[in-house]
Amino acid sequence: PVDINAIPLDDKPSIELLLRAETTAVFQLESRGMKDLIRRLKPDCFEDMIALVALFRPGPLQSGMVDNFIDRKHGREELSYPDAQWQHDSLQPILEPTYGIILYQEQVMQIAQVLAGYTLGGADMLRRAMGKKKPEEMAKQRSTFEEGAVKNGVDGELAMKIFDLVEKFAGYGFNKSHSAAYALVSYQTLWMKTHYPAEFMAAVMSADMDNTDKIVTLVDECENMKLTLLPPDVNAGEYKFTVNLQGEIVYGIGAIKGVGEAPVEAILEARSEGGPFKDLFDFCARVDLKRLNKRVVEKLIYAGALDQLGPDKTQPGRATLLASLKDAMRAADQHHKAESLGQADLFGLLATEPDEVEQAFIKATDLTDNEWLDGEKETLGLYLTGHPINQYRKELKHYTSGRLVDLQPTNRDVQSTAAGLVISARTLINKKGNRWGLVTLYDKSARIDVRLFPEQFEMYQDLLQVNNILVISGQVSFDNFSGGITMTARDICTIAQAREKRIKAIKMTLNMVQIEANFFDNLQKVLEPYKFGTCPIKVFYQRPDALAEITLGTEWCVTPSDDLLHKLSLMAAQDVELEFN
Incomplete structure (x- = not known):
């Protein structure tokens, strides 16, 4: 010690x-x-x-x-x-x-x-x-x-x-003497952060579990310190934040919003008595559901705490877990009733054979990136396993100067373009009484403060909303106060606006199996709500003798929204590309 x-x-x-x-x-x-x-x-x-x-x-x-x-x-x-x-x-x-x-x-x-x-x-x-x-x-x-x-x-x-x-x-x-006492505690915590970084950060986060804003700051600091922070896990986590044998921090199950102490105690008791949970059905059967209702289990799923309990251990299927939850809880209830009557499980839903467990799951199309991350934000107060900007990573290179961490100070006449999630937006008043703005962008690689002088603030203030993803052009300069860099905004637009300005076409690549008899009928139904845009649709598909290309008529030019791109990716087995000018 x-x-x-x-x-x-x-x-x-x-x-x-x-x-x-x-x-x-x-x-x-x-x-x-x-x-x-x-x-x-x-x-x-x-x-x-x-x-x-x-x-x-x-x-x-x-x-x-x-x-x-x-x-x-x-x-x-x-x-x-x-x-x-x-x-x-x-x-x-x-x-x-x-x-x-x-x-x-x-x-x-x-x-x-x-x-x-x-x-x-x-x-x-x-x-x-x-x-x-x-x-x-x-x-x-x-x-x-x-x-x-x-x-x-x-x-x-x-x-x-x-x-x-x-x-x-x-x-x-x-x-x-007062200052020395404070300084000694400051030095001791500094020393622990230096020599036991994972243990120190786990302890600090455990102390502030009920303060979501503080947890967000501390999770960000873990990333800056290159520490691995694992999502909450009912098979590995405790009520508070802990450190495993590999030196990784395991998210505290008690820090999930709306879960509470009694449900976590029920989970830990069941795990202590019977070992790790095998799957969702085993979890529901062994945990005291009087202390753990359906709403709480849903929050655990959205937070990622049950990712290892789905049918495919290598591919978390939160949508499948959500779809199967009702059956798992019903099976658990039947199991407990049968046990209380001294009967065997008549339905076999709790069988330990992998094939039988696999069949008990209701397969569902997995959550979209936004649904996945929104679930984490709602239950954890932050984006833990990803970031909303990640789905735009491929296209951002066509209209930004790189990630925020890559930005460098430039001359007054040189403009840089960056994209990020707005995590804070403030309105301030200058000495002349004019309003100006200060926005903080975050893209998982770094944060940057962006200043909007009165003219730009009046033009773009409606876009300056927390959780908006913005593309901002302006001058990057050194910030004496923070020791980092800052940007003075010139132009601002949303991701959708930037895409519409630069996109040349949407390209779908299919194989012969995907081209069913009614494929184009289905495609027409998908495109209908997005017609009368400016972006053409190109369909490439493999024929026995060659690669064929169809460019849909101008009446089928669309507005390339996120929703449309998601629907097209489902039709084309994820193989949808954006072509840019």
């Missing part, structure tokens, strides 16, 4: 993680503002981490002392104790850890003790007086400080100048 109190406070890999500001899920260090401060400060030791916690407060940030601290640390400002014009050698040991900046309340007390001979109790009285800023009390303290300094051989004028500086910064001072 790890003794968290015995870890070294100068662990190089942990400090390197900190310097990269990869501090999501690290105590006190995960906010965007804190990450920005980390990038500027570049803390490279535990003492700097203590200062980091003390500096990240409104007072220091607004007073300018944070900038002074950073500039002094990196040699851009001369070190002085505390001021270039007013300093004393005896103060260097006190202020050296903070580069001459009076940051902590303890430093205020130490300066009074060393420079003016205050007792520890008297120094604490001075600290309190400076915090309360009462004029009559401060007048007494000034006199006491000057007298004590002169007795110690310090010039009276210098002592008063230093007193004024101490008084100025005392209002921003933070209790170092």
